[in-house]
Amino acid sequence: MSSLVQTHSGSGPWYLADHAALDFINTVAQVDGQPHDFFQTDDDVKTWFIQAGLNGLSDSTEYESGALLQEARQLRETIRRLVLHKKKGERLHPEELNRYLALANSYKKLVTDEQGSLRITRIYANQTPAQWLEPMADLAASLLAEKDFNLVRECEHPECTLWFFDRTKAHRRRWCSMALCGNRAKVARFRQQQK
Known part of the structure; x- marks a missing residue:
């Protein structure tokens, strides 16, 4: 090991x-000199999102077994490719990421925590696995377009x-x-x- x-x-x-979109692509890591994919099931993907603190996702929608896993792996590779191309200074082709962004169906909700403090959270529709992953697509788009990529x-x-x-x-x-x-x-x- x-x-x-x-x-x-x-x-x-x-x-x-220090950025959830990068943590997401880091779910493939080198273990014993070989790539290891920490996403093996739909539940692995759901657990990762919960641990990453991505709020507003409902766990009540059921999908065909493996559908969320397949979409998560596809989105992860899309983000990885875009990050690599941007790091190399190459022109980006964001069509695949835009497909996830186009599926967005969300709204803001004002919530109170246990101490009574107010905050705004975004609630996402998740009728399909691709919609379930849209918060990550949103974070990736923000990383690519708004962050200093030298960092x-x-x-x-x-x-x-x-x-x-x-x-x-x-x-x-x-x-x-x-x-x-x-x-x-x-x-x-x-x-x-x-x-």
Whole structure:
């Protein structure tokens, strides 16, 4: 088992990218030198959305088994391709992402929390698996169009494929996580110096 998995007891996926769209594409990670897909079932996708804090999604709609998983994997690869193309400075072809955005059917709702504080949340329709995933398409579109893409980076560890959004003050973040790849790099440097 790789140190990436051992550090997090193999339970991944991890929420360390500082942007949900990047965390979403990070649901495929290197484990023992091979890509591992943390989405194996519809429930894996639903659990990921809940843990990512994406609100407004109802779990009451039933889909054909595997339909949500298939759509999630398709959207994830669409976002990954768009991020890669934008990082390379290539022209984007957002038609596939726009397909998800076009399915949006949502409204704002004013809610109160347990302390009585007010906040606005967005409630999404989710009659189809693609509609269920629309909040992620919305976040990806925002990342691609509105964020400083100089701060979108891939981890510098050669065995890691995870992406992150660098929110540090100096904008010098190099690793998906200091606890994961940063420590692995430090250990490798130390061992090299000892030789």
